[in-house]
Amino acid sequence: MAVYCTTWTFYGSVGRAAVSGIGFLPVYLGPTLVMALGWFILLKMIRIVKANRITSIADFISSRYGKSHLLGGLVTIIAVIGIVPYIALQLKAVSSTVGLLLSYPEIVMPHRSPTMSVAADISFYIALILAAFTIVFGTRHLDATERHEGMVAAIALESVVKLVAFIAVGIFVTYGLYGGFGDIFEHLATHPELQRLATAIPSGQGYTGWFSLIVLSALAVLFLPRQFQVAIVENVNESHLRRAAWLFPLYLLLINVFVLPIAIGGLMHFSGQGVDADTFVLTLPMSQRQEGLALLVFIGGLSAGTGMVIVETIALSTMVCNDLVMPLLLRHRGLALSEAKDLSGLLLGIRRGAIILILLLGYCYFRLAGEAYALVAIGLISFSAVAQFAPAIIGGMYWRGGTRGGALAGLLAGFVVWGYTLLLPSFAKSGWLPGDFLTQGLFGIELLRPLQLFGLTGIDEISHCLFWSLLANVGAYVGVSLLRPPMVAEATQATVFVDALRETGPIGAVLWRGRAKVSDLQELVGRFLGPARAEAAFAGYVRRHGGRQGDKPEADARLVQFAESLLAGAIGSASARVMVASVAKEEPLSIEEVMHILDEASQLRTYSRELERKSRELTAATLELREANERLQELDRVKDDIMSSVTHELRTPLTSIRAFSELLRDDPKMHLADRERFLGLIVSEAERLTRLINQTLDLAKIESGRADWNACELDLKEVIEQSVAATSQLFREKEAHVDLDLPDNLPQIMGDRDRLIQVMLNLLSNAAKFLPPGSGRVRVVLSLLADGLQVSVTDNGPGIRPQDQELIFEKFRQVGDTMTAKPSGTGLGLPISRRIVEHLGGRLWVESVPGEGATFLFSLPFAPQHEPAVG
Template sequence: MISGWFVMLLAIGYLGLLFAVARFGDARADAGKSIITANVYALSLAVYCTSWTFYGSVGRATSGGLSFLTIYIGPTLMLLFGTVIAKMIRISKAQRITSIADFIASRYGKSQLLAGLVTVIAVIGVVPYIALQLKAVSASFDIVFGNPVDASEPWWADSTLAIAAVMAVFTILFGTRHLDATERHEGMVAAVAFESVVKLIAFLAVGLFVTYGVFGGLSDLFRKAAASPELARLFTVDASRSGSWLALIVLSALAILFLPRQFQITVVENVDESHLRRAVWLFPLYLLVINIFVFPLALGGLLHFNGGGMDADTFVLTLPMAEGAAGLALFAFIGGLSAATGMVIVETIALSTMVCNDLVMPWLLRSRWVNPSARKDLSGLLLSIRRGAITVILLLGYAYFRAAGEAYALVGIGLISFSAVAQFAPAMFGGMYWKQGNHAGAVAGLLGGFGVWLFTLLLPSFAKSGWIGKGFVEDGLFGVDTLKAQALFGLTGMDEISHCLFWSLLVNAGLYVAVSLLTKPGAVEVTQAERFVDVFRRPGDGGASARLWRGSASATDLVALLERFLGPARAQQQLAAYARTRRLDDWKRLPADADFVQFAETELSGAIGSASARVMVGSVVQEEELGLEEVLDILDEASQVRAYSRELEAKSKELEAATAELRAANDRLLELDRMKDDFVSTVTHELRTPLTSIRALSEMLYDDPRIDLNERKRFIGIIVTEAERLTRLINQILDMAKLESGRAEWTNGAVDIVAVVRESMDSVGQLFREKGVELATCLPESGPIVLADRDRLTQVMINLLSNAVKFVPAKAGRVTVAMVTAAGEVRVEVADNGPGLAADECEVIFEKFRQGGNTMTDKPQGTGLGLPISRQIVEYFGGRLWVESEPGQGARFLFTVPLPAEQDNNQDGDN
């Protein structure tokens, strides 16, 4: 067997390592380089896995099969409802809440009664759980020492006491560094995260060793177990357990929120709300991984020891030892110690804060000893109280462990503890989501639920342990059959945990809701309800909350109060920081207004809890009690203001949208303006060009009468041509402007389109003859009649023909005019054998002042407006004008004019 001294040294050495980790964490926090990352936060949540998980899960699996998993599935599901946790964190930060007792007390009017009640429930529910951890440590010592500790052994020789003492020192050192309990214990969190990793690796090591070392892997293990009907029974869950399966999921889901240590780690120690995002999946993943080998270990233990009376709760240690793996057993021992240590430290810190702030302080404040008018620094006293509370809680745990021994009241405590803290659920959830929930309701619910829990679960466990009579369990209270402790009103067929959970939560929630609805809340409660429920909706917590306090105060008194409870140094540091938020250089100039009183109370809350803080602040300021009606009015107004500001926000959004539309419209106008500007500039250019020749040539003729006659004739010819070009240009610009503005005059009538084409050809015939261009036609004798303006149609035709003749080569040029009637329209085609157009030119030529090809020689004839005008005209008649061409292949200009409907019918009739 392993030497006892060696094991003891190893244990102390491991705790020393935790010290080192915690010191490192604190040092880094002091240096402003926090090591609390999202991953560390998520791992620290695994303080949930105590020695009860480490050793006890295997034991549960040997009797209940896979149902032990419910204890870990519940927290997984609750973490997915992370929005609840986020709200708890946000409220706690805003209100400087330091424990779950403070949370509930603060919400229901900063009530000392509630704070005390919650603390008592937590202490009664959880101290035995601490005892269970010590028992696990003790039992693991026995196993690795190999000699059961004699119960008659004097307490001072007990190694468990030594361990408990080290834990107390650790907790005092790292848990009470600051007075302000809202200050985080980063060193402790780091140590907890570290121990979480250690216990996980230790458990996995044992699991892998047993599964793959002792047995031939998972399937081998399961197959061997399946051979025994006794064990094969564990492979499935039968429907008779369905109730307790769900109950355990609900119970553990509540425990992950409301166990004091979980509240401490999850809410109070949270550094950054965004860490929750990692924890939501990483912590459940941790739970899954640590549970993979629980069931295999249980089966392995049962197979290996063949039901040989070995305690299943010790399989994690005894299996490696039986296989001679002493080193692994020691590692497992460290893992178990680790799990117990983490739980004890955090739970003790959480409980000591509650005991100090919610039980001891109210009593102290009432006693003459801390007369509020005395100006004595109480910060040292506060720290001493907290340290004393830590010591007492651990001693209580140790005492319970020594007294209870193997009694059921200790071994069954895990779920009993869970059920106790589940009683906080109605007051907590109601407090966060239901404004009507009030103080009286919370007190009634908690008392009722706690009473039912005592009667149906804790006291029966005492009875089972033989400490008290069993009469109330077996025969009912006062012999009344319907009052059997674990079959209330004849409700049977449930296990004791489900039975307790059902009745206690029914009574608890029922009383909470009913009493809340039947009684009137106090003014403070209404204010707090608003702050809690709407915490996400009031970012600044400004206006209304300051107006909810009225009275007179002296800044000196408030500062003195802060210095007494926080210590002068810390108080001045906080005051200076607060003054900066109000843009004051010197905190001594702070006005004693509502906001300052609020600040002082919040600061004090961090140190002594909200209920005590309220009493203390009340002792130095003259507060004018606001009536409930008044508070409700102010809150109403505040919510109206919020509604207005939302309306304003909506209005300003509308304005923004309107502005954007205006801007877009303006952009469009600017674009149009720019286009108009371009157009004017182009027109100017087109008008100035012929004027340039006219002016230059006229000036020269005028200045120099000696120019010879031929030159004179030539120049005057040019002047005439350019003057004509100018005239044409002006006419066409006017024409274009009329067409575009819709002011053109149209005289529409029935027009024989063939006649129009022939007339047009006649009027440009001279141009063709001069250039020697052939004009061929392919026209019917008399074409269809269309509805159009005869002159306009002629204008289009002449434009197309004169364009064609301009671009074809002299002598060899050939222009063909054709006409087709099809699909309800007439199509006229003017084809030439000129140079043709490139693809991109085919559209460009229909833009104003854009001419095709190099028109050097013929430039004076073109204005660049003919085609755009023609297109406008054709489109007015409902037709289209376009060109089909390829370079070198000539161009075909085509336009269509729709046939009138009845004409169409007549034609059909003729055919």
């Protein structure tokens, strides 16, 4: 796809940057946006081209609107006339650089005399050499797929060469002549006359100019014949588009990194010497006697020019052959084409002649008008021409109502306006038309001035042309299409194109009804591809469909469609339709029949999609049921675990209560002090039993998701203070000291106040259990994190061994289980606390070194509206 970067990029971008600073960038921003945001258009075009064996952009538009010869011919004429200036650009760049090299070691800008004869003009011979290259690379044989693997490989190599050459001269100028980017822009500050290059949007260009160039280049990268050829026709695997989506923009970035430094360096180096800025890439190495680098730059520029010319002329010659010459030959009965045995040689001759003719037209435009424009200006004339294809192509891919008449009207209107507002002014500026044409308008009517049409002023000529031409084009396309419904062929092709990403088979086979002999179809294809290749193609078709050659003398609809697609690859879709009709007796379908068939196909697709949707829903429901069943099994397991643990834990207090009660019953004369002690133990065990039951129920609700939560914004500092106050008696009994570090004005969190108080009470009471009597200390700290708040409760107790630090968060497990004595409690406080914190979006954990105490920490996120800005 880097064939997009021609001598315009290699030389012209520096020339434009020398005039408008970063004004060269929009031409590359458009393609970048297309690859990033509009890749799906390319994908759809690739699918359409592959399914219909389309060979060119003229064939594409012709096929969409009923395989119209007239429409294909008009597109071809527009493309040839529109691209001729672009070919002239390449000839100008190559001939200018050849002239510069011939003047080495001096730098003498080539000067062309208007009276120079063709025989003395080096540009003429360059055009002939490029024609020979193109014929060798692109028209050695006729291919039904119109793919040229050798050409693609050559273009890929040329793309690498021109990138390496441009980067090499950029490094030489930036780090050889100057001390880097910083040094160049420091020098720029000392040249007031160059300060305009540093402005974001250069004066005179404005945002309108940038927008127009971005739109224009975005359309060009889709609809230039050479871009259509390499990106669509030559595509062998649509997955390559994913790589192109980032690799092509990267290429554009790399080849433009040094454009501005080269432009600024050239302006400062050649100040007052009259050196054309378009040649800075070559003249800067020449001025420093860098022969090797100058030669590399010339080769890079030659690669940029030849790559464009080869691909462009191959694409245009295919269009001229298939959409201009072939329709004329098919209508000329005197040529007796129907009796010809092999026409492949004739087709190749037509294409080779078209290549020579197109390059000579480019040379003629260069002689007539090329000297009046810079390289970039010439290229923009061609960009504006191919932009006229956009409404017919994009509308045809996404709007079923587009008709052949609408496409013809739109293309004609846009092309006429383009020619009047851009092409003819280029001849007037060159002196080939009267100057009054620009200043006074056609017939002296000022409203018809080509550069200020209908009084529109204040914008550059490219934006002016783009506005009026696309307005006329889109208006005519939509307006005429709405005048009547699509005809049979148009409706058929509209379905093929609009549904290209959904269709699984050729709709044309469904809509064909008639009779044809296999032998006649094979003979017909053989006339254009050669008998051997036709026989091989038909044999391959039969094998793919599980039959044997000669089984069926009568062709079915799909075989007729296959034969037509083979011919379409060689002579275009419209001509293929005519040729197949010459040997097949087709029964015409009415528009009602076509629409009925299409409606049935649409209903089948809708039904299929509905079945797919129901299947997906059933699969999703099955998955949900499986997950629900697994959840129920998990809940059942949790229930069993809890019941087992609770049964075990309840046995201890119940046994104690029963034992003390029996002692009191069996000894009615027990001393009062012993009686009171036993009754106190019974009350204590009963309270423990109550706590155990309550906590067990609470944990079961949390784990089953049935717990009640009252979430609100709250101040965590207040929660901590309230919890410390509630447990103060525990610490007084232990003669322990509690330190608080609670900053003010911290953000609020989203949480459940009662549940968080429960967490704090569990952590504080847990710390109190393990404090040494008389010397215990507990420190509670509230701190700010990047995304929330953190609370830590630290004690100076015995600590927790590393292997026990996760066990304590399991149900009914206490640190005393693995130490000398079991502490009081149920073993449920920490598991409940962890689940509460996790439900609120936080985390609870412990950090401890045995013998140095333990620190329990938990963090909670901010309430959404209180999240602090983090820079």
